[in-house]
Amino acid sequence: MDKKELLGKIRDREQKMLTQAKDEILGGGDFLPVNRLAELFSIRIETLTPALIEWEGDNRIFSIEHEGCYLFPRYAFSTRSGLTPHPALKEVLSILSPTKSSWLVAFWFSSSNGMLGGKRPRDLISSDAVRVILAAQSEVDGVLHG
Template identity: 40%
Template sequence: MNNTLRIAILVEEGRQRIISSGDWLTVAELSELTAQTVDELKTKVYSLMSEGQIFSINYEGVDYFPTYAFDASGGYQVVPALKAVIEILATRKDAWGMAFWFGSSNSHLGGRQPKELIRTDLGTVLDAASDEVCGILHG
């Protein structure tokens, strides 16, 4: 098996892990949680995406939005802190890259996943995001 095929298989396995994590909602699923119509919500989430406040991944032709982008206890409003992290990550990562980053253990966060800390420790998550895009600098 050549390296290109091996990488493609690993990427697909990673996508399967991300999409099956339970961290992703379609607009229709989000509509059920918020009691807003699908059309209202579509307009809202795509506007939020264009403003860089949330991101989505596309899997098999369907857009999925991260559950951790929405505050369930606050009427499913967007978590404001997410925008700052997206601004940093978007300089080097596409939506899938962000999904992998948010859903993976991070040594800068003591082995925790960024999605777990986005609401409670934004400063550390921002530092981890900066570290991710800058890499280790040697002096």
């Protein structure tokens, strides 16, 4: 097998992996369009839509785009003091967003993480935010040699 053929096989495999990861994200029920979020949290869509736009502009939340529709992660919200993004999410996004697309951020939140004892960041953002922030920083820093 020549180099060109090998690179083609690698690209095909990477594309399959990407498609599978997207299917898992979309099929998991954690990313919802605005109207479904409004229903879930019993808030008027006319109230939620401008808030989401503002929060995303302030890097307090993120969305993924699929077939022309923006989907927001339901795990990103705290209902303790009204519906707002978890405060730690802004710091995590400020760490990850400069190097990762929204889809890659979604993959990171949904993948088990060695820094979190094999748990997913999305499962700990509300209960152990400091560890999630440290895991995000570790993700960006990569392997450090000393």
